[in-house]
Amino acid sequence: MYSDILIPTDGSETAKAAVDHAVDHAQRYGARLHALYVVDIDAVNFGLGTEQVDRIRQGKFGEMTELKERAEAATGVVADAAAEHDVEVREEIRAGTPHDVIADYADDEGIDLIVMGSHGRTGVRRALLGSVTERTLRSTHVPVLVVDYLDED
Amino acid sequence: MTVPIQAEALDISFKLLPAIIVFLMMASFLIIGFVFKVADTEGMWVAGRGIGNIENGMAIGANWMSAASYLGLAGLVALAGFYGLAFIVGWTTGYFVLLIFLAAQMRRFGKYTAPDFVADRFNSPMARALAAFTTLLIAYVYSVGQARGMGLVGQYVFGLDIIPMIVVMMTITVGYLALSGMLGATKNMAVQYVILIVAFLAGVYVVGFSQGYSTVLPQIEYGALFSELGRQFSEPFIGGNSYYLWVATAFSLIVGTCGLPHVLVRFYTVESERTARWSTVWGLFFILLLYWAAPAMAAFGVDLFAAVNGISSDAVFSGEQAMSGAEGDVIVVLAAQFAELPTWFVGLVAAGAMAAAIATTAGLFITASSAVAHDIYAELINPDATQRQQVLIGRATIVGIGALVTVTAFNPPALIGELVAYAFSLAGVVLFPMFFLGLWWENTNRQGALAGMTVGLLLWFTSIINSVLPAYVGFLADVAGGSGQALVPIYAQYVPPIGAALVGTPLVFLVTIGVSMATPEPPLETKRMVRQCHSPEPMGQQQSAENIVSDSGGDAPADD
Amino acid sequence: MSHNNSRSSDDAVTDGGRATDDAATDGGVATTAAQKHDNTDYLSEEVNLLKPSTAYMRDHLRIVWTGFIVWALVVFGPVTMTVLAPGVMTTTMPVLGFPWHYFLVAFGAPTGALILAAVYARQRDKLDEKYGIDHDTDAEPAEPEPAGSETAADGGKQE
Numbered sequence: 107m108y109s110d111i112l113i114p115t116d117g118s119e120t121a122k123a124a125v126d127h128a129v130d131h132a133q134r135y136g137a138r139l140h141a142l143y144v145v146d147i148d149a150v151n152f153g154l155g156t157e158q159v160d161r162i163r164q165g166k167f168g169e170m171t172e173l174k175e176r177a178e179a180a181t182g183v184v185a186d187a188a189a190e191h192d193v194e195v196r197e198e199i200r201a202g203t204p205h206d207v208i209a210d211y212a213d214d215e216g217i218d219l220i221v222m223g224s225h226g227r228t229g230v231r232r233a234l235l236g237s238v239t240e241r242t243l244r245s246t247h248v249p250v251l252v253v254d255y256l257d258e259d
Numbered sequence: 260m261t262v263p264i265q266a267e268a269l270d271i272s273f274k275l276l277p278a279i280i281v282f283l284m285m286a287s288f289l290i291i292g293f294v295f296k297v298a299d300t301e302g303m304w305v306a307g308r309g310i311g312n313i314e315n316g317m318a319i320g321a322n323w324m325s326a327a328s329y330l331g332l333a334g335l336v337a338l339a340g341f342y343g344l345a346f347i348v349g350w351t352t353g354y355f356v357l358l359i360f361l362a363a364q365m366r367r368f369g370k371y372t373a374p375d376f377v378a379d380r381f382n383s384p385m386a387r388a389l390a391a392f393t394t395l396l397i398a399y400v401y402s403v404g405q406a407r408g409m410g411l412v413g414q415y416v417f418g419l420d421i422i423p424m425i426v427v428m429m430t431i432t433v434g435y436l437a438l439s440g441m442l443g444a445t446k447n448m449a450v451q452y453v454i455l456i457v458a459f460l461a462g463v464y465v466v467g468f469s470q471g472y473s474t475v476l477p478q479i480e481y482g483a484l485f486s487e488l489g490r491q492f493s494e495p496f497i498g499g500n501s502y503y504l505w506v507a508t509a510f511s512l513i514v515g516t517c518g519l520p521h522v523l524v525r526f527y528t529v530e531s532e533r534t535a536r537w538s539t540v541w542g543l544f545f546i547l548l549l550y551w552a553a554p555a556m557a558a559f560g561v562d563l564f565a566a567v568n569g570i571s572s573d574a575v576f577s578g579e580q581a582m583s584g585a586e587g588d589v590i591v592v593l594a595a596q597f598a599e600l601p602t603w604f605v606g607l608v609a610a611g612a613m614a615a616a617i618a619t620t621a622g623l624f625i626t627a628s629s630a631v632a633h634d635i636y637a638e639l640i641n642p643d644a645t646q647r648q649q650v651l652i653g654r655a656t657i658v659g660i661g662a663l664v665t666v667t668a669f670n671p672p673a674l675i676g677e678l679v680a681y682a683f684s685l686a687g688v689v690l691f692p693m694f695f696l697g698l699w700w701e702n703t704n705r706q707g708a709l710a711g712m713t714v715g716l717l718l719w720f721t722s723i724i725n726s727v728l729p730a731y732v733g734f735l736a737d738v739a740g741g742s743g744q745a746l747v748p749i750y751a752q753y754v755p756p757i758g759a760a761l762v763g764t765p766l767v768f769l770v771t772i773g774v775s776m777a778t779p780e781p782p783l784e785t786k787r788m789v790r791q792c793h794s795p796e797p798m799g800q801q802q803s804a805e806n807i808v809s810d811s812g813g814d815a816p817a818d819d
Numbered sequence: 820m821s822h823n824n825s826r827s828s829d830d831a832v833t834d835g836g837r838a839t840d841d842a843a844t845d846g847g848v849a850t851t852a853a854q855k856h857d858n859t860d861y862l863s864e865e866v867n868l869l870k871p872s873t874a875y876m877r878d879h880l881r882i883v884w885t886g887f888i889v890w891a892l893v894v895f896g897p898v899t900m901t902v903l904a905p906g907v908m909t910t911t912m913p914v915l916g917f918p919w920h921y922f923l924v925a926f927g928a929p930t931g932a933l934i935l936a937a938v939y940a941r942q943r944d945k946l947d948e949k950y951g952i953d954h955d956t957d958a959e960p961a962e963p964e965p966a967g968s969e970t971a972a973d974g975g976k977q978e
Contacts, residue, residue, distance in 0.1 A: 116645060116646060118643070118645050145303075145646075146646035146647070146650065148646075148650045149646035149647070149649045149650050149653075151441065151625065151653075152625065152628045152629065152632050152649060152650050152652075152653025152654065152657075153628075153629055153632045153633040153637065153646075153649040153650075153653060154371045154372060154629055154633055155371070155372060155443065155521075155524055155625055155626065155629045156441055156442065156443030156444050156622075156625055157443060157445075157524050157525055157527055157528050158371055158527070159441065159444060160310075160443075160444050160445050160528045161527060161528050162303050163295070163302075163303070163444075164306065164309060164310065164528065165302045165303055165304060165305045165306040166306055167303040167304055168304055168306075169369065170371075171805070172371075199303075200303070201303050204646075238647070336925075341901075341920070341921065341924075344921070344924045344925050345898075347924075347925055347928075347929060348894055348898075348924060348928045348929065351928075351929040351932060351933075352890065352893075352894045352928055352929060352931075352932040354932065354936065355886070355890050355932045355935050355936050355939070356887075356890070358936050358939060358940070359882075359883045359886055359887060359939055360883070478926075479915060479926075482912065482915040482916035482917035482922065483915070483916040484916075485911070485916055485917060485918065485921075486916065493909070493917075493918050493920075493921045494909070495898075495901045495902070495905060495908075495909065495920060496901075496902065496905075502898070502899075502902040505898055506895065506898065509894070509895070509898075513894075533943075533944065533947070536939070536940045536943060537940050539936065539940075540933070540936045540937050540940050543932065543933050543936055544933055547929055547930070547933055550929055551926070551929070551930075554925050699866065699868045700866075700867070700868060701865060701866050701867075786865070786866075787862045787863075789866055790861055790862050790863075790864065790865070790866050791861070791862060792866075793861070793866050793876065793879075794861035794862065795856065795861070795875050795879075795947065795950060795952050796861065796952070797952060797953065808862065
């Protein structure tokens with residue numbers, strides 16, 4: 107059923123909530139796991155300035171150490187979990203508008219299932235911060251498994 | 260200064276063609292920004308075609324094409340005569356200092372924002388906070404100058420009263436950012452530059468030609484006009500604009516150029532130090548294309564003002580019918596209007612001014628948003644900040660600073676050029692010493708930097724409170740002995756906000772050096788980072804100074 | 820750090836990989852500027868604006884200080900002369916019609932700065948040539964990023 111499973115991650119606890127589910131599915135179906143970190147261009151723009159977006163566009167992401175490390179740490183969490191279960195994993199880092207990049211990646215790479223964490227926000231917080239997961243849901247026809255992140259307390 | 264500003268001579272009414280031109284200009288920037296944003300970034304790992312010297316130079320030029328250069332400069336030259344030239348000198352020659360001392364070295368240090376540089380160089384979150392605060396303040400003051408320009412020129416195109424005009428323009432600016440934050444992308448800025456310089460030079464050439472002032476080189480030919488202009492146009496050191504003030508202003512603008520956060524971060528996107536250097540040379544050339552022509556426009560405007568109002572050339576400068584500050588600020592558009600050029604053409608010149616102001620403000624607001632979202636929030640307050648949180652905070656900052664700027668611009672304390680100069684002197688007093696000493700003296704340490712920045716901020720604030728606030732705050736005005744007077748006249752004379760850096764910068768240098776010498780030296784890793792910035796060995800494509808130092812056997816710089 | 824250079828981290832000399840017993844580093848032989856450059860570990864030499872410690876810095880700072888002094892004269896000279904000798908300075912230029920002081924300040928200073936800037940950039944290029952530094956090729960090639968060598972941004976590590 108599934109030969110390629112995509113787990114987008116932004117390094118947050120919310121994203122990590124989905125890792126176990128993704129790895130488990132991959133193991134059961136013998137699927138390859140894709141760990142994708144999307145550098146949010148808007149965040150780079152408003153956080154670091156448009157010049158930094160320029161830098162990424164010029165292909166110099168490799169010298170932007172802090173950003174690169176954060177990305178690699180996020181996908182690394184997935185890779186480690188996959189390693190423990192002998193699951194084949196591919197780590198990817200892309201840049202753009204997260205839900206668009208995720209949807210494009212899913213189409214380009216023939217993804218069969220997307221597994222994402224969600225904060226389950228409601229109300230004002232949801233309106234302000236939005237949900238990449240929800241937007242991804244609406245951007246793709248690939249099946250999406252949403253794992254809610256529930257605070258322990 | 261407490262009545263709404265109005266440029267009496269300006270033809271204030273809604274004009275359709277100019278309004279369409281404005282929208283077309285803004286739309287073109289928007290489209291370019293949109294295309295830039297959605298273009299795929301899969302090539303993010305492979306250094307593709309870099310940005311060339313000329314394109315970078317145009318971006319540097321575009322950075323400078325603000326309401327201050329486009330409008331305020333000619334205004335100051337027209338109103339303040341020889342003193343106005345201090346602004347021409349200050350806003351151009353500073354690039355040479357930037358070139359020889361900072362451009363290439365900054366490129367090698369390779370960080371993201373100015374507060375980033377300060378934080379990593381001096382191992383201090385506190386220094387980051389101070390630098391971020393200063394960045395915000397610079398963006399705020401600089402933008403008030405732009406808003407004033409938008410409001411005044413907008414009146415020509417849209418015919419609204421000044422206050423609604425400012426609100427509308429600022430709303431457009433903030434909305435603009437919401438739609439496309441990518442105005443600062445190099446390609447976009449190159450296009451902006453071309454549009455703006457064409458609009459400006461077209462104004463100068465056509466006014467000059469139609470009035471018989473000039474043919475092919477108005478930048479030189481306006482010399483012939485001097486015999487007809489009042490002597491105040493060129494006479495040196497009149498009306499309280501002393502030699503000291505001239506030098507202080509020029510100096511402030513020069514060091515301010517080298518201290519502005521949004522100027523320096525531009526060097527992070529260049530290929531190599533060599534590109535950094537040559538881009539700066541080209542940048543200065545592109546800036547001069549405007550600055551050579553601006554005094555010509557001022558001369559034309561002054562002469563036309565006298566002719567149209569039927570007054571003598573001297574009466575332009577003093578007396579009942581003299582040119583007002585607001586009129587000076589829009590002399591570029593007024594000259595075209597007085598020359599009875601077609602409305603669409605005057606509108607083109609006005610549209611250029613508005614586009615310049617909006618683009619500059621947008622860029623400054625992004626700088627402000629990064630200071631809050633990245634430097635203050637993500638680095639200092641919440642290290643686990645998600646990307647989406649940063650976006651939200653960045654946007655909120657933009658709305659906030661937009662509102663603040665709008666309200667302040669309703670009743671600004673000074674001319675466009677003066678307001679922007681206040682921001683420059685702040686940059687020159689607080690940030691320039693940190694950049695310079697940080698890059699050129701490896702023993703500058705955390706305590707020295709903190710002491711220096713604090714002293715600098717205090718000096719600038721007291722200068723503003725002393726000279727500017729009495730015009731606004733009733734009881735201060737009483738203490739000062741009348742509105743428009745300074746609290747402590749001698750302080751205002753030697754440390755005016757417009758030229759505070761002449762005293763401030765050396766003082767901050769002394770404090771920073773002194774405190775650094777009296778306290779322990781910075782760690783070896785930090786020193787090696789500084790040395791790396793001066794090493795002639797070309798850095799690999801994927802390296803910053805910190806990387807190279809760490810890899811050659813040191814530990815990463817400690818964060819105190 | 821996930822980021823390595825081709826040099827090993829205990830290489831004492833950051834000279835781009837030349838072995839320490841290379842004949843060219845033999846002391847006592849008159850060295851050219853380029854060889855001096857290759858022998859210098861720039862990270863262990865103090866950077867001091869007033870006391871350059873390497874040959875390269877000496878040459879560089881000479882260019883910098885010369886340029887700076889000329890710049891100061893070009894920028895602040897005319898206005899200072901105007902305050903010292905206003906009568907002379909405000910006379911009208913022949914042909915162009917500007918008062919001298921106005922022309923020197925409004926046109927002379929900015930243009931002078933531009934010329935100085937171009938001269939500086941050119942001199943730095945020549946300095947780089949003299950020391951055998953080439954910005955277009957990487958003297959210290961960074962290890963290609965796991966993803967960097969492929970045009971498809973594949974950051975993948977296969978399990």
